[in-house]
Amino acid sequence: MDKIITIQNLSKNYGSIRALDGLNLEVQKGDVLGILGPNGSGKTTTLGIILGILQADSGNFVWFNDAYGKHHRRKIGSILETPNFYPYLNADDNLSIVAQIKNIENPRIDEALETVDLLSRRKSKFSTYSLGMKQRLAIAGAILGDPEVLLFDEPTNGLDPNGIADVRNILKRLAEQGNTIIMASHILDEVEKICNKVAILKKGKLLSCNPIGSQSKSNVMFEISAIDMDKLNKTLSSNHHIKITESNLTMIKGHFVMETSTQDFSRYLYDSGNIITHFNIRKQNLEEDYLKITSNQA
Numbered sequence: 001m002d003k004i005i006t007i008q009n010l011s012k013n014y015g016s017i018r019a020l021d022g023l024n025l026e027v028q029k030g031d032v033l034g035i036l037g038p039n040g041s042g043k044t045t046t047l048g049i050i051l052g053i054l055q056a057d058s059g060n061f062v063w064f065n066d067a068y069g070k071h072h073r074r075k076i077g078s079i080l081e082t083p084n085f086y087p088y089l090n091a092d093d094n095l096s097i098v099a100q101i102k103n104i105e106n107p108r109i110d111e112a113l114e115t116v117d118l119l120s121r122r123k124s125k126f127s128t129y130s131l132g133m134k135q136r137l138a139i140a141g142a143i144l145g146d147p148e149v150l151l152f153d154e155p156t157n158g159l160d161p162n163g164i165a166d167v168r169n170i171l172k173r174l175a176e177q178g179n180t181i182i183m184a185s186h187i188l189d190e191v192e193k194i195c196n197k198v199a200i201l202k203k204g205k206l207l208s209c210n211p212i213g214s215q216s217k218s219n220v221m222f223e224i225s226a227i228d229m230d231k232l233n234k235t236l237s238s239n240h241h242i243k244i245t246e247s248n249l250t251m252i253k254g255h256f257v258m259e260t261s262t263q264d265f266s267r268y269l270y271d272s273g274n275i276i277t278h279f280n281i282r283k284q285n286l287e288e289d290y291l292k293i294t295s296n297q298a
Contacts, residue, residue: 002029003065004149004180005050010059012045012204019045021204023059027149027182032175034191034212035184036290037201043184044080046201047153051078064148074102077142078151083134087127091118091137094126095144104145112140116170132163139170149180156190168194192286200293207293212286220256222265225278235272251278 003026010023020042027033035043048054050061052073063072085094092109099107113119116136121129129137135155142150155171156164171194175181185191191198192212199209226232229249236242236252246253256265262281269276 003027004029004031005061005063005182006065007046007050007061008059010046010049010061011057012042012049012054013057018204020049020056020059023201023204023206025199025206025209027180029148029180030178031197032179032181032195033183034195034198035182035201036186036188036191036198038186040203041186041201042204043186043201044153045204047078047080047151047182047184051076051080051151053080074145075148076151077144077147077149079135079138079142079155080151080153083138085126085134085137085141088125090125091122091140094137095141098141099144102145107144109140109144112143115143115173116140117166130163132159132166135159135163135167136170139167143174149182150174152181152183154185155183156185156187164190188286188290198286200290202294220265221253221282222255223251223253223278223280224269224276225251227275227277232269232274232276235269235274239268 005025005027007023007025010020011018012020023042023046025046035046037043045054049056050063064075066072068075086097089097091113095107095109095112099109110119113122116139118133118136118140121133126134126137139152139155142152152171156167159167168190171181171183175194175196181195183191183195195212197209197211200207224232224236229252232252233244233247236244236254241256242254243257244252244254265281266279
């Protein structure tokens with residue numbers, strides 16, 4: 001798989017504040033990467049540096065294996081700040097200006113507006129748009145010229161529920177079309193719904209970078225009751241792949257420390273002679289993974 005960007009030992013200080021601390025990260029073609037972390041974790045700084053807006057104190061990054069040299073920026077579409085268009089111009093005119101700035105000969109404005117569901121408002125002035133529509137027009141500007149990668153910083157920030165849903169659906173469609181996307185956010189739910197991979201930052205440090213749900217696959221949580229609770233307790237306690245977190249006369253709770261399936265677990269209990277009266281099993285979600293990872297770091 002082709003590398004979109006390789007980041008090595010990237011660091012950035014703002015006075016005494018360490019915004020980035022030796023960041024190492026790779027993004028492959030087709031990745032939909034969510035850079036997740038609280039405010040001040042280094043997300044926006046990372047995007048600013050790799051877009052050439054900010055200067056790193058140390059470290060380096062390479063776009064597209066340096067295939068385009070100094071012209072790599074033409075292969076990138078991005079939104080870093082609040083959408084900023086001419087308020088007295090309509091969508092067509094604003095996107096035409098974007099195309100001129102980007103030196104795009106065939107910008108396919110119709111197609112971009114259709115992608116973001118703004119064809120019916122293409123002749124409306126930007127000043128008449130809602131905040132969600134303004135963000136969608138910004139996405140249309142970002143995808144002009146068919147860039148190889150799209151970068152978004154907090155793309156749903158400040159939007160109402162309808163606006164969030166609209167932007168989310170657009171990003172999901174872009175991802176399903178095979179676009180490489182890097183999205184910084186502090187909203188776990190949006191990252192989980194849009195991305196297939198997540199990098200977690202805290203205080204400028206990369207804590208983990210894995211496919212969405214990869215941690216959960218090896219941490220299946222369960223609640224079980226049986227007619228003979230002593231027998232059930234012995235069965236579970238003897239299995240080194242299981243960690244019991246709570247046990248009483250009516251319920252045993254715990255999780256698997258290795259990947260398993262509900263079917264294999266049920267067969268294991270049955271083969272061990274347990275008569276189960278209550279059985280509930282689930283996987284951790286991104287929020288639980290995130291809290292577990294970040295709570296282990298100072």
